[in-house]
Amino acid sequence: METIVIVGGGAGGLELATRLGDTLGSAKRARVVLVDRSHGHFWKPLLHTVASGKCDPQVVELAFPAQALEHDFEFVQGEVLCLDRAHQTITLAPRHGKGSDGACRTIAYDKLVLALGSVTNFYNVPGAAGHALTLDSVADAEAFRRRFNEACIKAGEQGTQVDVAIIGGGATGVELAAELSTSARALAAYKVHALDPDRDIRISVIERGQYLLPQLHPQQSQRAARHLRSLGIEVLTGTTVAEVTQDAVIDATGAVHRADLTLWAAGVEAPQLCATFGLQVNHLKQIVVDASLCSANDSQIYAFGDCASYTCPVKGAAPPRAQVAHQQAMFLAELLTRRNGTPRPHFRYHDYGSLVSLGPQSAVGVLTGAVTGKSVRVGGAVAGLLYRLMYQKHMLSLHGTLRVATQALADWLRARILPPVKLH
Ligand SMILES: Cc1cc2nc3c(=O)[nH]c(=O)nc-3n(C[C@H](O)[C@H](O)[C@H](O)COP(=O)(O)OP(=O)(O)OC[C@H]3O[C@@H](n4cnc5c(N)ncnc54)[C@H](O)[C@@H]3O)c2cc1C
Known part of the structure; x- marks a missing residue:
């Protein structure tokens, strides 16, 4: 029986494992294995609600072992460290905790699907990686929430203010700013901190372009900016960040923006791991795939979602979005159930x-x-x-x-x- 290994149980990978388990796994036509370093799945577009305290990830998170049992696939928890293409195996980091013998584990595959997602791209801006927080994972979002609450409590005790700088006026930055402003008011109402949210909590969104949300029509961007300003959020467009320090963001004109917390939400790239497989990658370390989402230089390896570079002949490069990961997962679920030797269909991205x-x-x-x-x-x-x-x-x-x-x-x-x- 063929073994299909999917690495990454995110927005795309878990949907694919579920579909393949329901079709191939349940009919015993293939062994479907999902590998993820986490024990549960959390839909990344909701991370800003975890960072603002609105969503409890423990309630929302989906346990991989439960999904695997219900949908006829196997789940293996572990961090993928490397890939041996000659022997068609992946190597996982040793298990943590009791019972672990400290040895790396290997899993053999006939077909491998990489759905490793993305990580924050700091574009080598000095101080950004060291001082800015990110929203790459539930742990990152929880860390931001804790730091924000602590900063508010401390400032309330000392009678000072809290400044939050969000770098990047794309969807993540705008969504977090709006949600954070609402949460700050709720926390004040429950007397978690003694600050006046309108006077003492200053949230700013710093965007290099002339408009927030560059993927939308400028009128929509202006509407979003007006909405943020109505919540008391400062919107700084046309502002390029040159440096991030422990307590400030310095822009290209030399202006210093005080920041107790800085969040970097200005772009993503594929994880460094993608560049170590010996597969063709682009400047963002995304694995270059053909029209069937197959790696350009290994016909047994597929890649999709944020970690892949797929260029649609009509629409150009597919953006790193959940919508793309979902459509590609559905495409691969169909492609991988075809008998070997049948012609591979071509993926078409529809921007809804x-x-x-x-x-x-x-x-x-x-x-x-x-x-x-x-x-x-x-x-x-x-x-x-x-x-x-x-x-x-x-x-x-x-x-x-x-x-x-x-x-x-x-x-x-x-x-x-x-x-x-x-x-x-
Ligand atoms: C705050 C935020 C808001 C967003 N809002 C939107 C939105 O409104 N609309 C939209 O379309 N998109 C949005 N996105 C983008 C969207 O979340 C991604 O495009 C989507 O999650 C990509 O899916 P994926 O399956 O490629 O990767 P992911 O969902 O990131 O999943 C990757 C998985 O791989 C696992 N993994 C990574 N490395 C390893 C390893 N070495 N070993 C084992 N497992 C590993 C991770 O644990 C993770 O489970 C948002 C993203 C963020 C961060």
């Missing part, structure tokens, strides 16, 4: 638009019709509802309708009985 959350009730974005290709700009509460449906769509592809409906009801009830933000 983009939605950016502006806090609990609002969003802004554009929706693009699948058939007509026409775009409609959306905003406000309707866009906010559509934004929340994006996550439900991801959950649907993992769990099916009944489970998602039950989960949505449970979430609704939880929101009615618990504080709107984590208080400690």
Whole structure:
């Protein structure tokens, strides 16, 4: 029986493992193995809600072993360290904790799918990697939340202010700024800190381009900027960051922006590991793949999602977004169930638009019709509802309708009985 190993159980990898388990795994047509360094899956687009304390990751996280049992695939927890293409094996770091013999583990594959995601790209800006926080993982988001709460409590005791600098006015930066401003008010209402959020908590979004959210129409970007300013957030566009220090961000004009916390959300690249496989990669270390998402120089290896560089003949380079990872997962689920030797289909990326959350009730974005290709700009509460449906769509592809409906009801009830933000 053929062994298909998928490395990375993120937005794309877990959807693929689930589909392949349901088709090949359950029919015993292939052994499907998912490898991830974490024990659970968390949908990355929600990380800003963890950083702001609105979402408890322990409640939302999906345990890989449970999904594996329900969908006929195997799960192996471990950090992939290297790949031996000649022997078709991957090597995993030793297990931690009791019972570990400290030895590396190897897993053999017939087909390997790499879905390793991305990491923050600091673009070699001095001090950025050392002083700025990031939102690459649940641990990063939790670390930001703790640092923000501690800074607010300390400033409240000392009668000072808290300055938060968010570098990057893309979706991550804008979503975090809006959510953080709401959470700061909730924390004040619960008296977790003694600050006046409007006067003592200063959040700024620093963006190099002329507009926030460059993927949207300038009118939408201006709408987002107006919304952030209405929440008291400072929006600095056309501002290039030249250096990050422990307590400040210095821009290219030499102006110093005081910052107790700096978050870097100005771009991503593939993990360094991708550049060590001997596969062709681009300047962002993304693995170059062909029209079937197969590595340009190894026909047994596929790569997709943020860690892959796929160029659509019509739309150009596919962006590092959950929408792309989802479509590519569905494509590979179909391709990998075909009998060996049948011609490989070509992936086509459809851009259905983009939605950016502006806090609990609002969003802004554009929706693009699948058939007509026409775009409609959306905003406000309707866009906010559509934004929340994006996550439900991801959950649907993992769990099916009944489970998602039950989960949505449970979430609704939880929101009615618990504080709107984590208080400690
Ligand atoms: C804060 C934030 C907000 C976002 N908002 C949006 C949005 O609104 N809309 C949108 O379309 N996209 C959004 N994105 C982008 C989206 O999250 C990514 O494009 C998507 O998650 C990519 O999916 P993936 O499967 O390629 O990788 P990921 O979802 O990142 O998964 C990668 C997986 O690989 C595992 N892994 C990595 N290295 C190793 C290793 N060495 N060994 C074992 N396992 C490993 C990780 O643990 C992880 O589970 C956002 C991203 C962030 C960070």
